[in-house]
Amino acid sequence: MASQNSVVFEDFFPAMVEKLGADGFMKELCNGFRLLVDGDKGVITFESLKKNSALLGLQDMSDEEAICMLREGDLDGDGALNEMEFCTLMLRLSPELMNSSMKLLVEAIVNF
Numbered sequence: 001m002a003s004q005n006s007v008v009f010e011d012f013f014p015a016m017v018e019k020l021g022a023d024g025f026m027k028e029l030c031n032g033f034r035l036l037v038d039g040d041k042g043v044i045t046f047e048s049l050k051k052n053s054a055l056l057g058l059q060d061m062s063d064e065e066a067i068c069m070l071r072e073g074d075l076d077g078d079g080a081l082n083e084m085e086f087c088t089l090m091l092r093l094s095p096e097l098m099n100s101s102m103k104l105l106v107e108a109i110v111n112f
Contacts (some may be wrong), residue, residue: 072092
């Protein structure tokens with residue numbers, strides 16, 4: 001059960017991958033990045049995330065949730081998300097895609 005202050009994430013990604021294919025899905029993730037990016041800095045900052053999150057239906061995201069999202073995805077420690085970090089974070093948020101990826105990896109190793 002989600003707490004009253006948490007963002008509820010429904011995992012539509014597997015259906016999107018099935019419908020769009022891997023390339024189409026990645027293009028859509030990149031489009032999502034462009035919606036949230038700070039145009040001057042070329043990365044998603046706290047400010048750009050808060051300003052543009054309503055475009056993705058996340059207008060009720062708290063400051064704490066925005067900060068947690070940035071921390072979770074910030075692989076290089078600069079306090080912002082570049083396109084690769086954003087796409088990686090989005091994939092990590094999809095348990096079904098992660099499980100599918102793991103199964104494919106195991107199959108590839110076994111068949112190698």
